[in-house]
Amino acid sequence: MHSRRSLMSGMALSAGVGLALALPPRRALAQAAPAGEGQKIWGGRFTEKPGALMQEINVSIDVDRRFWKQDLTASRAHAAMLARQKIITAEDAAKIDAGLKTIEGEIQGGTFPFRREYEDIHLNVEARLGELIGPASGRLHTARSRNDQVATDFKLWVRDALDEMQLKVRDLQLALVHRADEHFDTLMPGYTHLQPAQPVTLGHHLMAYVEMLGRDVSRMADARVRMNECPLGSAALAGTSFPIDRHMTAQALGFDRPTANSLDGVADRDFALETLSCFTLCAGHLSRLAEEMVIWSNPQFGFIGFSDSYSTGSSIMPQKRNPDAAELVRAKVGPISGDFLALNTVMKGLPLAYDKDLQEDKPPVFHAFDALDLAVRAMTGMVLDFKANKARMAAVAASGFATATDLADWLVQRLNIPFREAHHIAGGAVKLAEGRGVDLPQLTLKQLQGLHPGITADVYRVLTAEASCASRTSYGGTAPTLVKQQVQRWKSLLAAAAKA
Numbered sequence: 001m002h003s004r005r006s007l008m009s010g011m012a013l014s015a016g017v018g019l020a021l022a023l024p025p026r027r028a029l030a031q032a033a034p035a036g037e038g039q040k041i042w043g044g045r046f047t048e049k050p051g052a053l054m055q056e057i058n059v060s061i062d063v064d065r066r067f068w069k070q071d072l073t074a075s076r077a078h079a080a081m082l083a084r085q086k087i088i089t090a091e092d093a094a095k096i097d098a099g100l101k102t103i104e105g106e107i108q109g110g111t112f113p114f115r116r117e118y119e120d121i122h123l124n125v126e127a128r129l130g131e132l133i134g135p136a137s138g139r140l141h142t143a144r145s146r147n148d149q150v151a152t153d154f155k156l157w158v159r160d161a162l163d164e165m166q167l168k169v170r171d172l173q174l175a176l177v178h179r180a181d182e183h184f185d186t187l188m189p190g191y192t193h194l195q196p197a198q199p200v201t202l203g204h205h206l207m208a209y210v211e212m213l214g215r216d217v218s219r220m221a222d223a224r225v226r227m228n229e230c231p232l233g234s235a236a237l238a239g240t241s242f243p244i245d246r247h248m249t250a251q252a253l254g255f256d257r258p259t260a261n262s263l264d265g266v267a268d269r270d271f272a273l274e275t276l277s278c279f280t281l282c283a284g285h286l287s288r289l290a291e292e293m294v295i296w297s298n299p300q301f302g303f304i305g306f307s308d309s310y311s312t313g314s315s316i317m318p319q320k321r322n323p324d325a326a327e328l329v330r331a332k333v334g335p336i337s338g339d340f341l342a343l344n345t346v347m348k349g350l351p352l353a354y355d356k357d358l359q360e361d362k363p364p365v366f367h368a369f370d371a372l373d374l375a376v377r378a379m380t381g382m383v384l385d386f387k388a389n390k391a392r393m394a395a396v397a398a399s400g401f402a403t404a405t406d407l408a409d410w411l412v413q414r415l416n417i418p419f420r421e422a423h424h425i426a427g428g429a430v431k432l433a434e435g436r437g438v439d440l441p442q443l444t445l446k447q448l449q450g451l452h453p454g455i456t457a458d459v460y461r462v463l464t465a466e467a468s469c470a471s472r473t474s475y476g477g478t479a480p481t482l483v484k485q486q487v488q489r490w491k492s493l494l495a496a497a498a499k500a
């Protein structure tokens, strides 16, 4: 019988189309992997080794070796539980424990043989344990499956990642609070629609980001609480007939309790998605601040400047000082929210319980963590680095008729004019000033009285940017005294968090 390959290539040639239409050499594709050693662990029912492409698509050790520590920790907790429940002997448990300790040393020392033939971190550790301690190693996998094992390891890693990210974001908050303290009364223009709106202080503006990041941290803390249930002991999907103590392993691994449904235990990746959504929101906040830094450092704004350590030059335009770091932080939300979308799409429509699709859960989480970690650190650096051009900001804050609202408010408060009418009169003042090429404080009393006869010289008190800011004393407002209070509040909140 003709093989399909020779038939097809023959057809392609006779049709004169060339070899492009020929099927790839099927046998070569299906060729046995050089060493499908992982199969020794699960391949009792197989007679042939997996093909090279099978191994290539199946292997995850290059990715999941990142949580080797969590894998060892979970295995040691499992072995200790098996021994206490008399499922394995104390002797075997001791051998397993010692072997896992040796492996830890090997990995730390860079001598552990990570082998792609053993698919993933779990089989790599198990294979090495066999080489180190012999047959006792085979008892470690009692009452456990790689399905609950990987869910547990990954959860432990994600939990650590959430903890670490909270610390990093708090460092950024601290940097912002520090700069806000320094600039609690530094005037700057406040914007809506990126058009001059009302004067604010730079301290107030920076503290807005402290609030956003505070919500990011609290979201991460919430996610951590929700995820802190231990899947270990769910086994492959249905639980196990061995008398295991899931509460013991849950406690040993710092979980609040074991997961209550074994199918959910192995199939749930909410914890990874929720973490990615927290990271996405946080990256979005960084992106907004980064964008403001890009704008503020534009010489036409001239509000801030970065030192050489956060600027780059142009290879062609000698005058350039580019805010590349800020631009890259601004961009990170793209790939990070992409990671959320990637995993959410992997999860969509997956039937219970474990599916190999779930192996695709790790790259987006690792990538998002690394990207956000770098973005937060770079932003912290930039916050501590920038120099504010106070004179320039104050001048711009006082321009653009930014105190028109203050004029309207004065008319309401002093002359008891309804706000809508006062708004109209102040609008007339803007029109007048604009026509004369001046700003509101430069209008003469006579000119103002032309708009409303009741206006007195007292009005000039509220037409400066300083006065405008100082008058915004409603709770949460930009008055420097209030900014100071918020700085103090956050200083103590962050100090308390650092101690906890």
Ligand code: ARG
Binding pocket: 060, 064, 120, 146, 147, 150, 354, 356, 358, 359
């Ligand atoms: N490497 C796998 C993963 O990351 C481990 C679980 C494999 N389970 C299985 N039944 N093949 O998801």
